Amino acid sequence: MAAVLEASDVAKRYGAVVALERGELRLERGEVHVILGSNGCGKSTLCKIIAGAVPADGGSVVLEGRSVAFRTPLEAQAAGIATVYQETGLVPTLSVVDNIFLGQEPGKAGGRIDRKARYARFEMLIGRLGKLAAHLDPDTLVGDLSIDQQQIVEIIKALSREPKIIIFDESTSSLDRAQVADFFALVRALKHQGTSMIFISHRMEEIFAIGDTVTIMRNGRFIDRRPVSETSRDELVNLMVGSALQQMIEARQSHRQPGKPVLSVARLSGGKAQGISLELREGEILGLGGLHGQGQSDTLLALYGGITRRGGEIVIAGKQLGGSTPAAALKQGLVYVSGDRGRAGALRGRPIIENLIVGILSKSSKPIAERGKLRAQVRPVIDQLKLKFGRLSDAIETLSGGNQQKVVVGRGLATGPTVLLLDDPTKGIDVRAKQDLFALIDELCAGGMAVILYSSEDMELIDHADRVLVFNTGHVVAEISREDLSEFALNEASLKTAPAHAEQQPAHV
Numbered sequence: 001m002a003a004v005l006e007a008s009d010v011a012k013r014y015g016a017v018v019a020l021e022r023g024e025l026r027l028e029r030g031e032v033h034v035i036l037g038s039n040g041c042g043k044s045t046l047c048k049i050i051a052g053a054v055p056a057d058g059g060s061v062v063l064e065g066r067s068v069a070f071r072t073p074l075e076a077q078a079a080g081i082a083t084v085y086q087e088t089g090l091v092p093t094l095s096v097v098d099n100i101f102l103g104q105e106p107g108k109a110g111g112r113i114d115r116k117a118r119y120a121r122f123e124m125l126i127g128r129l130g131k132l133a134a135h136l137d138p139d140t141l142v143g144d145l146s147i148d149q150q151q152i153v154e155i156i157k158a159l160s161r162e163p164k165i166i167i168f169d170e171s172t173s174s175l176d177r178a179q180v181a182d183f184f185a186l187v188r189a190l191k192h193q194g195t196s197m198i199f200i201s202h203r204m205e206e207i208f209a210i211g212d213t214v215t216i217m218r219n220g221r222f223i224d225r226r227p228v229s230e231t232s233r234d235e236l237v238n239l240m241v242g243s244a245l246q247q248m249i250e251a252r253q254s255h256r257q258p259g260k261p262v263l264s265v266a267r268l269s270g271g272k273a274q275g276i277s278l279e280l281r282e283g284e285i286l287g288l289g290g291l292h293g294q295g296q297s298d299t300l301l302a303l304y305g306g307i308t309r310r311g312g313e314i315v316i317a318g319k320q321l322g323g324s325t326p327a328a329a330l331k332q333g334l335v336y337v338s339g340d341r342g343r344a345g346a347l348r349g350r351p352i353i354e355n356l357i358v359g360i361l362s363k364s365s366k367p368i369a370e371r372g373k374l375r376a377q378v379r380p381v382i383d384q385l386k387l388k389f390g391r392l393s394d395a396i397e398t399l400s401g402g403n404q405q406k407v408v409v410g411r412g413l414a415t416g417p418t419v420l421l422l423d424d425p426t427k428g429i430d431v432r433a434k435q436d437l438f439a440l441i442d443e444l445c446a447g448g449m450a451v452i453l454y455s456s457e458d459m460e461l462i463d464h465a466d467r468v469l470v471f472n473t474g475h476v477v478a479e480i481s482r483e484d485l486s487e488f489a490l491n492e493a494s495l496k497t498a499p500a501h502a503e504q505q506p507a508h509v
């Protein structure tokens, strides 16, 4: 069968960096084709070349038998290729409908925008997304939407062009489990209509849930292509990273012995979090679980002073938290790291080194910073996280998504925190980078650091947490000990509801 799209020998360099050496992809009609590979192996570069976002240095792309080299994304869109990126390219100051139809006005009459036609088309499009877009208001400003809602708008925008090929570049990383299920229903419907899809994801279970074929890449090169039904998780990890590392992944972290209490929180409320009480000990990793958006992130943000606290007492290492700002929290050794690198993480346009030292600088009370000393302080973190970069003075945007995320995490770790608050820290980072990150966290915990980890991936909690507090509608509804941790236990607990007086009476932890 002739492929809808065939890319061969595609190459791309950025100065001295070889982003892609031999990119290959063979996409069939109505197929979901997964591209799998470590951070920085060239997945996004290959997709950007196909989608006209960056020009290739060499190789060929053949679309329906015709050789193409799109100079802009608009050209690719006109040829039927749409892309949904992880970092949304939406305009925050425009409404949902304005973003969706930007550059393609439906029913434009006499040069004027036919708003009625737009809304009608919007309704038709969200109908195709079912529950996924059920509460999306067409007139809300995109900047006021949560990251997951923005991603859904990106998906609708891509669909509005009725593409033959859709590239989903880590589109599920900001969606929760229920949303991913709805998204997959949409993917299946599109497949049924004959739409071909390229799908980048670091979540192994998603590959098996939705993929037909998987292309594995390593260091900018095509390694192999397999039908998903004829491969296994182990084989894919092997192809991706090599067998020694796989053993490391399989080796579950050794059990830690938590020490004395370092954080005590009573009746904390802020954002969606209501009356949260918890205790954390030295060396412990406390997981926060439950469905996405049930108050887990808000608990971390309220602790850190990232959102307003409505009440609660916080004691760190025996001392009351002396303020409500992030600066006060940082001074007492409480550090917050967000996995949402687009919005809350990286300092865009600034060098890698600045992104790394900014935490140390805000903690320090010295008016003058010594450059050499700062570099020496961040060096171990760079080494431990195996950060891949050209020069520390390069802009953070020159790093792959996963490496940018490592910088954001590394910035927090470089301050030597007593308590580290990790808010879904591994969104969009690959299995090897996750391993590097948790190896470092385990090491720091062995030295006494304590961690509260919110993760939207149950497996991450199961692999790393000593116990998990499960959230529902802003309350802690269950606590699961390490011995009892399983996907089933987490799922079951996430459906429990809070007791009627939960606001007044702190949940037992």
Ligand SMILES: Nc1ncnc2c1ncn2[C@@H]1O[C@H](COP(=O)(O)OP(=O)(O)OP(=O)(O)O)[C@@H](O)[C@H]1O
Residues within 6 Å of the ligand: 014, 017, 018, 019, 020, 037, 038, 039, 040, 041, 042, 043, 044, 045, 046, 388, 397, 398, 399, 400, 401, 402, 403, 428, 430
């Ligand atoms: N604009 C750029 N300038 C310099 N180097 C770049 C640029 N874009 C990508 N690179 C480099 O090219 C390599 C491949 O990057 P790419 O984004 O394609 O990787 P990826 O496989 O999609 O990674 P991830 O899973 O982390 O998103 C990386 O080493 C990255 O740092």
